[in-house]
Amino acid sequence: MSAGLWLAAAALGGVGAVLRFLLDGAVSRAVNRDFPYGTMVVNLTGAALLGLTSGLALRGQASVLLGAALIGAYTTFSTWMLETQRLTEEGELGSAVANVVLSLALGLGAAAAGRAVGTLV
Numbered sequence: 001m002s003a004g005l006w007l008a009a010a011a012l013g014g015v016g017a018v019l020r021f022l023l024d025g026a027v028s029r030a031v032n033r034d035f036p037y038g039t040m041v042v043n044l045t046g047a048a049l050l051g052l053t054s055g056l057a058l059r060g061q062a063s064v065l066l067g068a069a070l071i072g073a074y075t076t077f078s079t080w081m082l083e084t085q086r087l088t089e090e091g092e093l094g095s096a097v098a099n100v101v102l103s104l105a106l107g108l109g110a111a112a113a114g115r116a117v118g119t120l121v
Contacts, residue, residue: 055118
């Protein structure tokens, strides 16, 4: 990988992280609930976008820059797990289970839908 590709990946990773922060915050403020809707929206849109890039059959540098750098930094497995653990600690076992099950089921659906759209383009 060239130095330019590394710099582009770092820049796009920063953009993805900032977009995640902004969207998560906006959704969380809008719903004002203890359930981590913001993280769920971020991860579902990220799954759809990653599915789209897969459907478009991006390869090489485009795949690295969009899939790994931008979308990889945008989505967040660690926050999802931390919020699920927090719900469990707070005695919200139903919400914790719902967070895992809904995120997985809807995420798979979003990725499949994104891929389907990508194959049509």
